[in-house]
Amino acid sequence: MSNRVPFGEALLSAVGTPEQAELLDSSPRSRVWRVRPTDRRPVIVKQIADGGDAAADADTRFAREVAGLRLAGRAAGPAVAPALLATDPSSRVMVLEHLEDLGRTDDWMPGYAESLARLHALTGPADAGALPVWSGPTAADAESFLALARALDVPVPPAVPDELAGLLERLDPTPYHALLHGDPCPGNDLRTADGVRFVDFERASLGNGLIELAYFRIGFPTCWCAMSVTAAPLAEVEDVYRATWRGLTGKDVPGDLADACAGWLIQGDALVERAHRGTADQFARVPSEDFEWGYISARERLVHRLGVVADMTRDHDRLHAVGRLGSALADRLLERWPQLRPLPTHDTRPWY
Numbered sequence: 001m002s003n004r005v006p007f008g009e010a011l012l013s014a015v016g017t018p019e020q021a022e023l024l025d026s027s028p029r030s031r032v033w034r035v036r037p038t039d040r041r042p043v044i045v046k047q048i049a050d051g052g053d054a055a056a057d058a059d060t061r062f063a064r065e066v067a068g069l070r071l072a073g074r075a076a077g078p079a080v081a082p083a084l085l086a087t088d089p090s091s092r093v094m095v096l097e098h099l100e101d102l103g104r105t106d107d108w109m110p111g112y113a114e115s116l117a118r119l120h121a122l123t124g125p126a127d128a129g130a131l132p133v134w135s136g137p138t139a140a141d142a143e144s145f146l147a148l149a150r151a152l153d154v155p156v157p158p159a160v161p162d163e164l165a166g167l168l169e170r171l172d173p174t175p176y177h178a179l180l181h182g183d184p185c186p187g188n189d190l191r192t193a194d195g196v197r198f199v200d201f202e203r204a205s206l207g208n209g210l211i212e213l214a215y216f217r218i219g220f221p222t223c224w225c226a227m228s229v230t231a232a233p234l235a236e237v238e239d240v241y242r243a244t245w246r247g248l249t250g251k252d253v254p255g256d257l258a259d260a261c262a263g264w265l266i267q268g269d270a271l272v273e274r275a276h277r278g279t280a281d282q283f284a285r286v287p288s289e290d291f292e293w294g295y296i297s298a299r300e301r302l303v304h305r306l307g308v309v310a311d312m313t314r315d316h317d318r319l320h321a322v323g324r325l326g327s328a329l330a331d332r333l334l335e336r337w338p339q340l341r342p343l344p345t346h347d348t349r350p351w352y
Helices: 009-015 055-072 109-120 139-151 160-170 231-249 257-265 298-312 320-336
Strands: 018-024 030-037 043-048 084-088 093-097 178-180 189-192 195-198 205-207
Touching (some): 043 055, 055 084, 055 178, 109 189, 109 231, 160 320, 257 298
Antiparallel strands (some): 018 030, 084 093, 189 195
């Protein structure tokens, strides 16, 4: 795809003639420019690229991001996403409000949690069909997780298969309609003077907001820069999220955070970057190779997630056996590979 700014007549009439354009860093799945139209403030121009996918997939990602941004644009008070200024579906181009990112701050998580809750609370049952429903773990994921335990010679408690079947039923997104970002990772959250705003809605969906609140505990599972959040900071951000949701909806957050974390644990695809998801049984690779994503290895991510679920389910009526299996699996991984490192702490997050 050309690096030339793809301004057609529709965008020229809506935004104006580009005077300056700077190509910004982005994934292979898109091209992003900072553009200054004549006599106007700068804007962001984003074009969805094929990125090795079929054109139909790129069209789907474009439509999904546009729909997510439009729903996010409902926010009253401080915005939670950049404003969508114009689109050109024929070239998969969108023009977005340019945001000034304030950059690094040590206390970044409370503002992130508040904006995440505000984003999630923007949609409800009337929005069913506006976006795809969240795609969670499947029976095949659960079986792959159990096969990993057998491959590592870790006994599976008899109650685990039934507990996993019940987990999959409870994770059914059908009853939930929160606006999920899909990849709320460092770099997709911009700190502005009015609060945190999220960008890159290519994976937006509708589901249970706890799926993304779980990021703090489970180590940011869709992000190359996995992180650990513990103790007081973790309690604070979860309290901020729940209080914000309650203030906006008048209700407590539905669902079970332990279920959300266990759902991330049993998805082998959450050990690899997006380009490699759906290409192999990632759990089947773990006993023989420790593949890296960013600067964290698959086994290190897995040990963290196993420990989190084990800690959360010690007294859990419906996941107690899964938690015991998780604890045993973590012990086995550390026994075989004692050099595995804990995840970096949240204060080491990268800034862009």
